[in-house]
Amino acid sequence: MAAAAAASSALILLLLLLAVAAADDASNGTTTHLSFFMHDIQSGSDPTAVKVIKGPGAGGSTATAPALGMTFGDTTVMDNPVTETASPTSAALGQMQGLYMLSSQTGAALMVCANLVLTSGDHNGSTVAVLGRDDTGQDVRELPVVGGTGKYRMATGYVLWQTANMSGADATVKLDVYLTTGGDGATIDANAPVSSPGDGGSGSGSAGGSKSSSGAAPTSRSGGWAWSCAVALLVAAVVGLGSS
Numbered sequence: 580m581a582a583a584a585a586a587s588s589a590l591i592l593l594l595l596l597l598a599v600a601a602a603d604d605a606s607n608g609t610t611t612h613l614s615f616f617m618h619d620i621q622s623g624s625d626p627t628a629v630k631v632i633k634g635p636g637a638g639g640s641t642a643t644a645p646a647l648g649m650t651f652g653d654t655t656v657m658d659n660p661v662t663e664t665a666s667p668t669s670a671a672l673g674q675m676q677g678l679y680m681l682s683s684q685t686g687a688a689l690m691v692c693a694n695l696v697l698t699s700g701d702h703n704g705s706t707v708a709v710l711g712r713d714d715t716g717q718d719v720r721e722l723p724v725v726g727g728t729g730k731y732r733m734a735t736g737y738v739l740w741q742t743a744n745m746s747g748a749d750a751t752v753k754l755d756v757y758l759t760t761g762g763d764g765a766t767i768d769a770n771a772p773v774s775s776p777g778d779g780g781s782g783s784g785s786a787g788g789s790k791s792s793s794g795a796a797p798t799s800r801s802g803g804w805a806w807s808c809a810v811a812l813l814v815a816a817v818v819g820l821g822s823s
Contacts, residue, residue: 611731613702613756617659617675618667621748628657634681644687647715648748654680657693665743665751673697679713689713691722695756697729705729707756709738718742724758734758 620627634652644650656678663670677693695707706729711722720740727734739755 609759609761610736611756611758611760613754613758615661615663615672615754616665616669616743617661617752617754619657619659619750619752621655627659628655630655631678632680644681644715646745647681647687647689649681649687651681651684654678661695661754665753667751670699672699673702677709682712683714687715689715695754702730705731707731707734707758713740715742724756727758727760731758731760734760 618627621629630653632652632654634650657675659675660667660671661673661675662668663672674696675693676696677691679689679691679693682688682690689712691709691711691713693709695709697703697705697707706727707724708726709722710725713720713722718741722738722740724734724736724738736756736758738757739753741753741755743751743753745751
């Protein structure tokens with residue numbers, strides 16, 4: 580009876596350790612914070628955002644976003660510069676390339692589909708794919724990150740999108756990008772084949788002068804110790820049952 584009770588206790592501890600290991604594995608990954616400014620320029624002789632589709636008309640006051648100069652269905656293609664600060668003459672860090680359209684009939688909400696193309700420092704050549712709803716009536720909007728390439732291959736996360744200033748149809752938008760890469764605690768090697776993610780590198784560093792933070796250095800699997808303990812307890816339980 581004593582041996583059976585000991586084995587039962589060991590199995591309970593085993594289940595607890597397995598739960599801890601699963602939680603550790605789920606929390607693995609390198610998180611990067613990038614912060615910079617995007618300039619959406621529709622005025623002048625060299626605009627970076629151009630309306631390519633005009634909606635059918637206002638159709639009532641609720642179908643128009645006067646502050647944006649847009650009507651439901653209006654679609655704009657952008658190749659907007661991304662810089663270190665709110666000044667358009669500050670250090671260039673990349674481009675935001677894609678489109679946005681007024682997709683709400685009851686407010687000034689845009690559907691944004693774009694690639695953030697990074698061109699500075701060790702981020703050069705990497706991209707971040709953004710797809711989501713930009714409710715311009717809110718001070719801060721959250722848009723999902725749905726993927727990436729290079730240093731941010733298979734990235735997940737979100738972008739906090741905040742209008743810093745607006746002049747007519749032109750806008751400067753502050754972007755705070757939070758990215759998670761590498762489910763095993765490491766950033767995927769941009770030079771590795773898609774089927775064989777590397778285990779080197781980290782998600783830290785900055786895009787030019789942008790702010791950045793990352794988690795701990797890459798490790799293999801932080802839950803390994805829990806699995807080892809669990810296996811040891813399981814062996815002990817089996818040995819205890821065999822000797823009873």
